[in-house]
Amino acid sequence: MDAQVLDKLFDVIASRKGGDANSSYTAKLFSKGTEKITQKVGEEAVETVIAALAKENKDVVAESADLLYHLLVLWADKGVAPAEIWEELARREGVSGIDEKNSRPKE
Numbered sequence: 304m305d306a307q308v309l310d311k312l313f314d315v316i317a318s319r320k321g322g323d324a325n326s327s328y329t330a331k332l333f334s335k336g337t338e339k340i341t342q343k344v345g346e347e348a349v350e351t352v353i354a355a356l357a358k359e360n361k362d363v364v365a366e367s368a369d370l371l372y373h374l375l376v377l378w379a380d381k382g383v384a385p386a387e388i389w390e391e392l393a394r395r396e397g398v399s400g401i402d403e404k405n406s407r408p409k410e
Contacts, residue, residue, distance in 0.1 A: 309371065309375065310385050313378065313379065313384075313385050315329075316372075316375050316376055317379045320379060321333070333376070333379075337377075340373070340377050341377060343373045343376070344377050347369045347370040351367055351369075351370050353366075354366040
């Protein structure tokens, strides 16, 4: 198993957009809109943090999988392809995190 599993999962998730909300949890999330999807991403992020603080690796694994799933749903909802994320990560490779952050436009 490798990172390609995320690309495959994204394809399945994207195929559920506009699907039957009564037979697919993913379609149900899409039907509830971006606000609900972002809420779920936030909830899963917090649950991942709590699992990490509890120091149970099996829980960190499970919560991280939930977080990644919901993040992929958000990407599909917003029309962001995983390749865009991979390209951004590749662009940052070898660049100091401090330098990368400083290169961003100031708000």
